[in-house]
Each structure stands twice: as structure tokens, then as C-alpha cells.
Amino acid sequence: MKKNPFFIKEIPVDAPFCDREKELADLISYAKANSNVVLYSPRRYGKTCLTKRVQHSLKTIGTLTAYCDLFGVTSVEEIARRIAKSIYTVTHKSQGMFNKAISFITSFRPVLSPSPDGGISVSVQTAFKTDGLRVLEDTMDSLERFIHDVGVPVHIAFDEFQEIAEVNDSIAIEGILRHYIQKIQCSFFFIGSRRRVLLEIFNDRARPFFQSALNYELKTLPEKDLILFIKSQFEKAGKLITRENASKICKLVSNHPYYAQKFCFFLYEETSKKVTSDDIVETNAILIKSERVVFESILQGLATKQIAMLSALAKEPTAKIYSASYMAQHGLGSTGGIQQSIKTLSKQDLIEKDNKTGVWSLVDPVFRTWLDSS
Template sequence: MSKPFVYGTAVFGENFTDRKSETKRLKMNFEAGVNTILISPRRTGKTSLVYRAKEQISDSSIKIIMMDIYDCRDEYDFYERFASAILRGVASKAEQATELAKRFLSRLTPKISLSPDPTQDFSISLGIGPKTEKPEDILNLPEDIAQRKKIKVVICIDEFQQIGEFQDSVTFQKKVRGVWQLQKNVSYCLFGSKKHMMDNLFQNKAMPFYHFGDLISLNPIAKEEWVEYVTQRFQTREMKISAVLAGKICDKVQLYSSYVQQLAWNVMIEAEEKEVSEQDVENGFEMLIRQTSALFVREIANLTVFQMNYLKAVDAGVHNGFGSAKVLEDFRLGSKSNISRIESVLISKELIDKRPNGVYFADPVFAYWFHREYCCK
């Protein structure tokens, strides 16, 4: 039996809902070779969406290659991950991968081993370092292979913001973009969980990846879709939840994808195989606060008094004009010159989010918890 609700990992099949227009757009981008950048707050569905679009490509001459660079510490880690993912993605057998590596990266001695990952038959290690292949040759590997095999390649890179942490990152980014933008048979889908870093890589005019591709910002999944999903998932367990209470689950967490699923699961546990009551939703929400509070305590542990006061202002409904004399005084934020420093720390900790209409808490459950802990006492 599939799980009724899933949170914390990418979702597939029955646990994936909606995102029809985004899936279509991404699929069309993959087919047409258009570069894509996916940006959204944490845990709202980027990774799930990319897998969904990948599943829908039936043309065997398009190879979609997935890689995650969360643990790459420098550019050589990146080249190693990039080249090995490509070789594994285009070759069905280990021997083919070795042959391709020898042909296109002749200075390397690939090592093939059985993969610890059950979804892969083999893993490949290339030992790339400063004295091996030229970076440009590695970055061009997918184009060389695509031309030779007469295929199109789409490379999807998760946690892409990690490249912003590399030493001499801007030089590296220039090099990468310089090679990638000339490729004719390869396109890229770049996404990552740290929104403010992704924004900086792709929305800042001074950065090499500015305007690299079609920028898709994921909006929340609509309430009607969630209500249908939640009621239907309860039915699979022969339980019942009214549309009103399913809607309440969505409202409590402001349609935030992973929280809708987590709260719905909590409510299912509370309801114990019967019809869900309003009290079950309340209890499920309390459980959610207990589950998240240890993390929230850690997130604010080292904030300064000014930073805490800024959060209190947001809680009180201030979204703009933090530098005005009244807000500075009412919330004891220090001098006006303090504000941008406070904001940049809170944004980098992903506690607040700057939206076109002002500053808001990035996480609706954090907002609730913060209000209860610091503003009601």
C-alpha cells in the first residue's frame, strides 16, 4: 500500500498532485532544449516537479540526466560529479561508459564499481583534479557525446546554489556559462533549495548566470487541488474528511506543500480510522508545532536583540518602512543604517523572505510558533 502522505522527500506517482502547467512548461523546455531555472521557497516541490517532467518525456533520443551537487566543495568535485553523471546517464553498460570516457576524456583512468545506489547498476569514478583534463573539455563532454550519438541531452542539477560557495566562484561561473551557452544539443535545468542564493546567482545582473534561461517561480499549489488530494488520500484508507476540514489544513499552513502533507498525516493519526473532526485538525496542528519547534529554537538561537526585534515587527504586521522613525522606535531596531544588515542576516537564515509587496516570514509554521513564543506573553 502506498503511503497516504509523504513529506520531506521528493514525491512521485499518487503522492504528487497538480503542477500541471509547470510540468507542461518544463517538459516543453526539455524537448525544445531551452535552459530552465526553477526558483521557489524550500520544500515546495522543485525536485518533485523535475522528476515528474522527466517521467513524461517519451522520446528516446532525449536523455535526461539528474545530478545533485549538495556535497560538492570545489570546482573539481563539481567536474567529477558532472562527468560521472553524464557517463552513467548516456551509457547503459559500464563498458560503454568506460569507452566514452576514454574517447572524450583521454587523460583519465575511469574506475567502475558496483553502485551502492539500487537505482544505478554501476558507479564511476574519474579522479578529476587540477592536473587532469581541462575544465572546458569536461564541461563540453555532454555536447561531444550528444553530437556523436545524435541525441539531445538535458542536464538537471539540484542544489545548484552550491556553486556559489566555491572558492573564486564568479570566475568558475563565468567559465561554466561561457561553455554551456554555446552548446547546441544540451540544455540545463538548474534548481536548488536555498532561494536567496539562487536569486543571487540568477537574478543579479552582475552575476554570470543572469538571464541564463527560462525562469520558473513555483507558486503554491491551489487550495482546490489540495482539498481534492487530501480528501482522496483519506479515502484510500477508508477514512473521511470533509472539504471544509481539508481546506482548514491548507489554510493553517498557508498552502506550503510539505506542511500540507505533514499536517494531513498528523490529522490522519489523530482521527484513528474514523471521520475527521475539527478537534483532530487542531490536535494535528499542535503536533506539527511540537515536531518543528526544536528546529525553530535552533534557528533563532544566535540572533541578536535587533534581529529578534525585527522579527517581532514582522509579526506585528510591519512589512515595509522598517527604516522609518516610528518603526525604529516602536520596535527598538537601533539606527536606520542597521536595517539592511539585519535583513541580510535574516534572509540568509531563511527566516524572512522579501516579496514584491514587502517582508514576510518565510515559513508559515515558524510564523505561528514565533508569535506564540515571543509575542503573546
């Protein structure tokens, strides 16, 4: 039996990919030109896997590519630590570069240990105790000197970059990072899904990063490419799906890259030889059920009135949130309360307003279906 050609875990860098040719070419050319880019989209549109593909391609032409994930950082020391770790991780296989990194980055020492998968895992230890902003400054200063000395082009991706805005002293942190990023001769990508928080860092005049990078938005997948992708993946793995059924999937997941992959993964398992309409209905229920824990944990983090607002927009997207009839029909309470809820839910990127129509709706299509049906 052939292997399921779809992925629910992270997609490998050499696995078939749907579309994104233009995005890949754009991002590679920005990186080669040493430009800085803010890459943003709602959750799971493929920012991280696209960045990994950009870096994979840059590596083949001799670029040193570091990937620094800032998810969950809670202190300035931790930010500095993750930066140092990303440099040690990318250099440890080349003795010459690794020695250079060690000689420049004096604030953290690398620790190499065998990992369970038979490879080497890299961690870092603080080399000396000092105040957090100083450690970040030292690390960025050593990064600048390392990049200057290393003699090859460098690309650094900061994933979940918006997290720095939630850390104490965030403006001072932004100030230090901006100071060095402006001077360092390489390309930086700043990636994130909490669009409001991320874009405010770059588009607010009062913030250090103001207008320091190109804004690049990743959209959903074009429907016609997604249909072809689904059909060809099924066919290559020995099963069949019609254009109409592939199109139904695109509609059900609103052309969302992650949900399309996940839907098709389950559907491939469900189908014996040829996908039927019933398989699609059943798979849709499986997909929604598989996300339940994630959705419930989002709701657990919200206040009752925010949940009411979210449910109202799932059931009935609207441009008239403050109309008396909408408020009464969905039991939304006071205007002040609604304002607060809208602010919190937008900041978390759970809802968004369409700029053209003014309609507010949920960002995540499967979350919307789940809320609407529960």
C-alpha cells in the first residue's frame, strides 16, 4: 500500500508544496539583497515552512542561515540565549565557523550533547552573570562582529517575533535589536501570526523598528492551484478524487493551507480507492473533532463576554456590531464591553475586519464552523 502523501506534522522541506512560487522567489530575492522583511499571516498559513524553504535554497548558494524561534520568550536574557543558540546550531557542523562563533559570542557557551534521534543537540549556557539588557547588547554586538568576519552571506529568521512585545522592557529590547539590525550586513526576516502586535512594532512611528522592513503578507492558497495539488497528490499515491470533490474541500477549509493538508490526510485514510461525497462529509467531522482541544483551550483563555462576541461573529459576521438588533440578538451587553472584546480578540488575531466591506468575522474557518455548530 502506498504512503499517505499528506502531512499533519510539520511538512518536510523536500515534500511537495502547493503554489507559493512567487512568494518563494520574492523572499529569496529580498534575502539576497540583504533586505529585512516582516512576513505575516494568520496562523498556519505556512510562514514557517516557507521560510525553511527560503533558507534551504539560500544554503545551496553558500548563505549561512540561522533560524531563531522566539515562541514563548519571557525575558530579555531568554531572547539573547535563543539568538546565541541559533548561531551555534547553524555553525556547529563546520569546525572553522563554530570556532569563530565561540570566539565572538562570549556571553553564552555552547553545549553539544547526543540527541535521541542519533544527531547532536545544541544548547547554551550563560557565560557570566550581568543584567539582561546588557546580555542582549553583548550578544547582538558579538553577532555583528561574527557576521562581519564570517565572510559568507547571512540570513537570520526570527519566528514569532511579536513575542518580544510582551516581555518586560520591550521598548528597550526593540531599541537594542533595531540598533544592531540596522548595522549588521545581512537579511533578517521577522515572522509572526499575531498580525496586530507584529505590525505595530514596525508601523508605529513611536517604536524603534518603525519602517525598518518590508511588509510581506502571506495569503490563503489560490483555489485552482490547491485543487490541482490535492488531485495530483491523491493520484500519485494511488487514489482518485474528482475536481468537484477537491473543490468542495477547498470551500470547506476556505483554501487554508494547514487545514487543507490535514483534511486530505484524514480523507486519504478514509478512502478505499475513489473519494466519495460521503467520505468528504465524514472527514469534515473528523477534522473539526481533531481541533476541538485547541479550540476549547482558546475559549478557556477568554472572558464570557469575549466568547459571546466570538460566537456571535461565528454565527453571523457583521459590519454592524453596535446595532441594537445585533447586540440584542446575540446578548452582547454594553457598547463599552463590546469595544473591549473586539480589542482583545483582534489582538489575539481571532477576529478581523475586512477593510473593504467593514465586516467583522472569525479568522480561522474551522474554528468558525465549530463555534457555529456547538
